[in-house]
Amino acid sequence: MHLNTTSPMSVDKKDHIINAAMELFAEKGFEGTSIRDIAAKADVNLAMVNYYFGSKEKLFEAMVEQKATFMRGQLEALESDKELTELEKVDRIIEAYVDRFLSNPGFHKVIQQEMLKSQREEMHQKAINIFIKNTQNFNSIIEKGIKKKVFKKVDPPLVFASIIGTINQVLVSKKVCNVFAGKDPCYDPYTDEHFKKRLLTHIKQMIHSHLLNQ
Amino acid sequence: MHLNTTSPMSVDKKDHIINAAMELFAEKGFEGTSIRDIAAKADVNLAMVNYYFGSKEKLFEAMVEQKATFMRGQLEALESDKELTELEKVDRIIEAYVDRFLSNPGFHKVIQQEMLKSQREEMHQKAINIFIKNTQNFNSIIEKGIKKKVFKKVDPPLVFASIIGTINQVLVSKKVCNVFAGKDPCYDPYTDEHFKKRLLTHIKQMIHSHLLNQ
Amino acid sequence: MHLNTTSPMSVDKKDHIINAAMELFAEKGFEGTSIRDIAAKADVNLAMVNYYFGSKEKLFEAMVEQKATFMRGQLEALESDKELTELEKVDRIIEAYVDRFLSNPGFHKVIQQEMLKSQREEMHQKAINIFIKNTQNFNSIIEKGIKKKVFKKVDPPLVFASIIGTINQVLVSKKVCNVFAGKDPCYDPYTDEHFKKRLLTHIKQMIHSHLLNQ
Amino acid sequence: MHLNTTSPMSVDKKDHIINAAMELFAEKGFEGTSIRDIAAKADVNLAMVNYYFGSKEKLFEAMVEQKATFMRGQLEALESDKELTELEKVDRIIEAYVDRFLSNPGFHKVIQQEMLKSQREEMHQKAINIFIKNTQNFNSIIEKGIKKKVFKKVDPPLVFASIIGTINQVLVSKKVCNVFAGKDPCYDPYTDEHFKKRLLTHIKQMIHSHLLNQ
DNA sequence: AATGAATGAGGATTCATTCAT
DNA sequence: TATGAATGAATCCTCATTCAT
Numbered sequence: 001m002h003l004n005t006t007s008p009m010s011v012d013k014k015d016h017i018i019n020a021a022m023e024l025f026a027e028k029g030f031e032g033t034s035i036r037d038i039a040a041k042a043d044v045n046l047a048m049v050n051y052y053f054g055s056k057e058k059l060f061e062a063m064v065e066q067k068a069t070f071m072r073g074q075l076e077a078l079e080s081d082k083e084l085t086e087l088e089k090v091d092r093i094i095e096a097y098v099d100r101f102l103s104n105p106g107f108h109k110v111i112q113q114e115m116l117k118s119q120r121e122e123m124h125q126k127a128i129n130i131f132i133k134n135t136q137n138f139n140s141i142i143e144k145g146i147k148k149k150v151f152k153k154v155d156p157p158l159v160f161a162s163i164i165g166t167i168n169q170v171l172v173s174k175k176v177c178n179v180f181a182g183k184d185p186c187y188d189p190y191t192d193e194h195f196k197k198r199l200l201t202h203i204k205q206m207i208h209s210h211l212l213n214q
Numbered sequence: 215m216h217l218n219t220t221s222p223m224s225v226d227k228k229d230h231i232i233n234a235a236m237e238l239f240a241e242k243g244f245e246g247t248s249i250r251d252i253a254a255k256a257d258v259n260l261a262m263v264n265y266y267f268g269s270k271e272k273l274f275e276a277m278v279e280q281k282a283t284f285m286r287g288q289l290e291a292l293e294s295d296k297e298l299t300e301l302e303k304v305d306r307i308i309e310a311y312v313d314r315f316l317s318n319p320g321f322h323k324v325i326q327q328e329m330l331k332s333q334r335e336e337m338h339q340k341a342i343n344i345f346i347k348n349t350q351n352f353n354s355i356i357e358k359g360i361k362k363k364v365f366k367k368v369d370p371p372l373v374f375a376s377i378i379g380t381i382n383q384v385l386v387s388k389k390v391c392n393v394f395a396g397k398d399p400c401y402d403p404y405t406d407e408h409f410k411k412r413l414l415t416h417i418k419q420m421i422h423s424h425l426l427n428q
Numbered sequence: 429m430h431l432n433t434t435s436p437m438s439v440d441k442k443d444h445i446i447n448a449a450m451e452l453f454a455e456k457g458f459e460g461t462s463i464r465d466i467a468a469k470a471d472v473n474l475a476m477v478n479y480y481f482g483s484k485e486k487l488f489e490a491m492v493e494q495k496a497t498f499m500r501g502q503l504e505a506l507e508s509d510k511e512l513t514e515l516e517k518v519d520r521i522i523e524a525y526v527d528r529f530l531s532n533p534g535f536h537k538v539i540q541q542e543m544l545k546s547q548r549e550e551m552h553q554k555a556i557n558i559f560i561k562n563t564q565n566f567n568s569i570i571e572k573g574i575k576k577k578v579f580k581k582v583d584p585p586l587v588f589a590s591i592i593g594t595i596n597q598v599l600v601s602k603k604v605c606n607v608f609a610g611k612d613p614c615y616d617p618y619t620d621e622h623f624k625k626r627l628l629t630h631i632k633q634m635i636h637s638h639l640l641n642q
Numbered sequence: 643m644h645l646n647t648t649s650p651m652s653v654d655k656k657d658h659i660i661n662a663a664m665e666l667f668a669e670k671g672f673e674g675t676s677i678r679d680i681a682a683k684a685d686v687n688l689a690m691v692n693y694y695f696g697s698k699e700k701l702f703e704a705m706v707e708q709k710a711t712f713m714r715g716q717l718e719a720l721e722s723d724k725e726l727t728e729l730e731k732v733d734r735i736i737e738a739y740v741d742r743f744l745s746n747p748g749f750h751k752v753i754q755q756e757m758l759k760s761q762r763e764e765m766h767q768k769a770i771n772i773f774i775k776n777t778q779n780f781n782s783i784i785e786k787g788i789k790k791k792v793f794k795k796v797d798p799p800l801v802f803a804s805i806i807g808t809i810n811q812v813l814v815s816k817k818v819c820n821v822f823a824g825k826d827p828c829y830d831p832y833t834d835e836h837f838k839k840r841l842l843t844h845i846k847q848m849i850h851s852h853l854l855n856q
Numbered sequence: 857a858a859t860g861a862a863t864g865a866g867g868a869t870t871c872a873t874t875c876a877t
Numbered sequence: 878t879a880t881g882a883a884t885g886a887a888t889c890c891t892c893a894t895t896c897a898t
Contacts, residue, residue: 013882026331027331027332028245028331028332028333029243029244029245029327029331029333030243030246031242031245031246032243032244032245032331034868035868035869045884045885046868046884047869047871047883047884047886048882048884049868050868050869050870051882051884055868055869056868056869109330112330112386113243113327113330113331115387116240116323116326116385116386117241117243117246117327118241118242119241119242119243119246124387128387128389131387131390132390132393135394154416154420155412155415155416158380158384158413158416158417159416159420161383161384162376162379162380162383162416162417164379164383165376165380165381165382165384166375166376166379166380167379168379168382168383169375169378169382170372170375172326172329172330173329173342173345175342176342176345176346176371179346180349180353198369201369202368202369202372202376205368205424206368206373206421206424207420209423209424210419210420210423210424248892248893249893250892250893259858259859259860260859260860261858261859261861261894261895261896262858262859263893264893264894264895265858265859269894270893270894454758454759455759455761456673456759456760456761457671457672457673457755457759457761458671458674459674460671460673460759460761462870462871462872463871463872463873464870464871464872473880473881474872474880474881475873475874475879475880475881475882476879476880477872478872478873478874479878479880483872484873537758540754540814541758541759543814543815544668544751544754544755544813545668545669545674546670547669547670547671547674556817556818559815559818560821563818563821563822567822582844582848583843583844585818585822586808586841586844586845587844589811589812590804590807590811590848592807592811593806593807593808593809593811593812594800594803594808595807596807596810596811597806597807597810598800598803598807599758600754600757600758601757601770601773603770604770608777608781608799626797627800629797630796630797630801630804631800633796634796634801634848634849634851634852637848637851637852638847638848638851655861676887677889678887678889686862687862687863688863688864689862689864689890689891689892690862690863691889691890692889692890692891693861696890697889698890
């Protein structure tokens, strides 16, 4: 009843709670975060969380729903684009992922954590399905390139795993990044354009050498 | 006092508990796993866990300690090996990581989860430090190769992130792997030599193209 | 202030809420029923219940008040009736109770439950008082009959207990009744005239044999 | 695991908790009683209740189990007894029920309350089944008497309802009983042998007049 | 060395109620 | 008059841990 109402007032507060939750989930994991923590961080009454979302699990799902909406559709559009070469499409994909992951490091850490577990089977499956679909889109681009002899005979799903895996590995720890970027440990590399550029360059160069003949 | 006693009997039991704990941590995360779960899975008395390890957190650390011991030293040995070329060293490293990660998927999932969080600061820091050290070892090999003009001017820490990230990405979900390996969802790809070969080939080819001129 | 306003609109809604509440109280008990349940069943806003009745407890009292009003006064009138013999009066009483209890099984289940408890002392006392008064009315009729040597020397309050107790026992469970009436378990025996007749006949015969000499 | 262990120590405490729970359930109903109340009354730690019984509902079931065990089997034995006449059997049954109900008024109040509701379907059904079985035992005795022309053609299940209903009605409220026994309101009539005798006499006389020709 | 019993703290959730509009 | 939003208190239950034996 009240759960789906999006009355003008509650929207802000819902978002507010979702953002607080996301940060805590990223930091402490789903079960490591208590509703008390969330309520405290969002500075709302403890009961509000259940009032708005029904349960901690539903709050999690609402968060995924909200954050995931941002990034839907872009990849599908790319695949069928006639203007771009396969290599250009791969570059666009890399750019899109780097951009998204670095812009929402908290969210992607949460998702990564949940994918590593096998609890919350429904969520897990949902995330897996999105991932599989994305991989398939990527695969078909790569296979087209291979058929056209523009690309070498590579292993498409593993190429995709390398792209996503590299970005995820970077997300694992600010601190590691900072060591190699020569910054102090509290610095946030994800919002640093220079760091983003560096990551993009690395992935593109690596994938290009891997895909292209000669 | 009793924590460090390693009477012949208790060693087996401790290992037994550690293994049960590791599986559950991998599956459900650290806070998602209760001592009750662990005691039940290991089929020991609930109080045994605290009796042997002192606390849940210390059990976690004991697990890390035990599992990490397996893989220490190998990389250090490699770096100073005079017999091998830089490329051979890189290959050995890739082989070592693929082997370890696929042999102990549970453990690496746990570690990955913990590195994504920033709770348990001590553990986190310890894991980060190991990772930094490994990266530095790798870096110095790559840099030597660059200096010798055997390797292109790449971004060493990110190359390392790509290797580890690719393997981690594969660990994320059996299910995703099985979709692309054409296996049924319950199949365990990590123990499949054919799958391991495929992963190795992909990483080596990708890293070779990236590192080598022409 | 607003509690006693009986504006034309609200009367229907109040009744509506009371009826919903009564059904739920009968089914799940007073504390087993939440205001949310009631509001949902009556299809009114959650806050309406407190708005109209002030509290859950006052709603309960309003329900008792409303339902009890139906059956007041009848017994008092009987006692002083000069036209009827004592036996006829007893029969009228039996008829009245059977009729009321079977017509309002929900209400009487609620009352019975509340009398069994000793919470809500005020309500409890009120119900007890009504019961005592009814018993006294009945007693004085029986005692008159005994004095006139029409009735045997029985134990009046226990005779009353047997009448009410028999009917209450029948209310306890539709299912038990249906087993012995040969009906299927979902059948509602309370609205079945045949069943009512059977119950009436049993009580009258039993009480007659008990009261009458020979 | 620990739930069914009946180690020497815990038995007393379990019984202690069960007794505390029974009194409170009788007084305030199942949902009206909190685990806090029970723990406080039994003077044990709050968590003990769940430790021993697993849940509030299971505690309830354990209570029923324990208390119901006392009175099993007696009625079955009666039915097949060749030494007794049907009337004697009926008398034994009446005596047995009066004795049990007055000895365990709390328990029978709880059961009565639960039978009036239709929550906790499993419990409800279990109670109903016991009741049906008892009624059937009683029926077959009455029917034998009718066949032998010792009893009039009565309605057996309703005769049983009158016996049980009368006793239950007496249980409803000490206070009502005391008004008619001329005692003060705090007096406990259930343990008063004189009161018990009076109740027994009433029921027997009433049932005898009802069953016997002439 | 090993464990059943016990516990205090905290978990998520639901409650009746109130309040601003 | 009527209601969506909000809340503090209380619910049951599970947790990691400790202790007596």
